[in-house]
Amino acid sequence: MSKAIVAIGGGQIRTRGTAPIDREIIRLSHKKNPRLLFIPTASSDSEIYWKRVQKYFGDFLKCKTDVLFLIREHPSPERILSKISWADIVYVGGGNTLQMMRIWRRLGVDKLLISAYESGTVLCGISAGSICWFDSGHSDSMCFYNPRKWKYIRVKGLGLIGGIHCPHYNSETLGIPRRAHFREMIQKTGGMGIAIENNCAVEFIDGQFYRVIASKPHARAYTVYKSGGEVVARQIRQQKQLAPVASLARR
Numbered sequence: 001m002s003k004a005i006v007a008i009g010g011g012q013i014r015t016r017g018t019a020p021i022d023r024e025i026i027r028l029s030h031k032k033n034p035r036l037l038f039i040p041t042a043s044s045d046s047e048i049y050w051k052r053v054q055k056y057f058g059d060f061l062k063c064k065t066d067v068l069f070l071i072r073e074h075p076s077p078e079r080i081l082s083k084i085s086w087a088d089i090v091y092v093g094g095g096n097t098l099q100m101m102r103i104w105r106r107l108g109v110d111k112l113l114i115s116a117y118e119s120g121t122v123l124c125g126i127s128a129g130s131i132c133w134f135d136s137g138h139s140d141s142m143c144f145y146n147p148r149k150w151k152y153i154r155v156k157g158l159g160l161i162g163g164i165h166c167p168h169y170n171s172e173t174l175g176i177p178r179r180a181h182f183r184e185m186i187q188k189t190g191g192m193g194i195a196i197e198n199n200c201a202v203e204f205i206d207g208q209f210y211r212v213i214a215s216k217p218h219a220r221a222y223t224v225y226k227s228g229g230e231v232v233a234r235q236i237r238q239q240k241q242l243a244p245v246a247s248l249a250r251r
Helices: 019-028 047-060 077-086 097-107 109-118 178-189 245-249
Strands: 004-008 035-039 064-067 089-092 122-126 134-139 153-156 161-166 193-196 200-205 209-214 221-227 230-235
Touching: 004 019, 004 161, 004 193, 019 089, 019 122, 019 200, 019 209, 035 047, 035 077, 047 064, 077 109, 097 109, 097 134, 097 153, 109 122, 134 178, 161 178, 178 193, 178 221, 178 230, 193 200, 200 221, 209 245
Parallel strands: 004 122, 035 064, 035 089, 089 122, 134 161, 161 193
Antiparallel strands: 004 200, 134 153, 193 221, 200 209, 221 230
């Protein structure tokens, strides 16, 4: 069984803005009506978010849905394991990446998700839910603590995908553009950046292959890296066939 991760840069499920991407996630499960577990830790277990996921993935896309509330319900380790083991798809919502990763590590959810991936569970998510699968990500988590004085930070992820990920590459948080700051981050830290715009996703298969999926015509993904002292953003070509992940590092 292949191992799959789909990292979504952004978009609104309320308006079905990522539907082509989400249908691909369902296809990767190899089931007509897969069991989808929603993890809304980054939104502090938002009940409204969960209801939207139920309506969208349940009523519209015909998945069997469940939710893992880690903050409001304080589930036992056995309950957490049971829910994650039940899922064909784990979908992680957006919000405060830093808070989410701290809670996951404290409760051992990080290790359970890695095990689920190795067992063939499709892992996916949007914004914070896409950052978490990478080595690290460009995050606006600090704006949740002090909206008037904050800065983008780098948050450590699970390391299932190499590189530094920036979601919402074509948008901003509280008036501060992500694109410019992510380029500054790469200038300082080096490494390979994977930047994904809203309504775009990158699908990773077995850690060896990838494909860009867009739900809007002009949504793009990029590799961002240093070359000769300058930061370069190179568009990742959209194509129907899977391509080797190693090709993302070619300059």
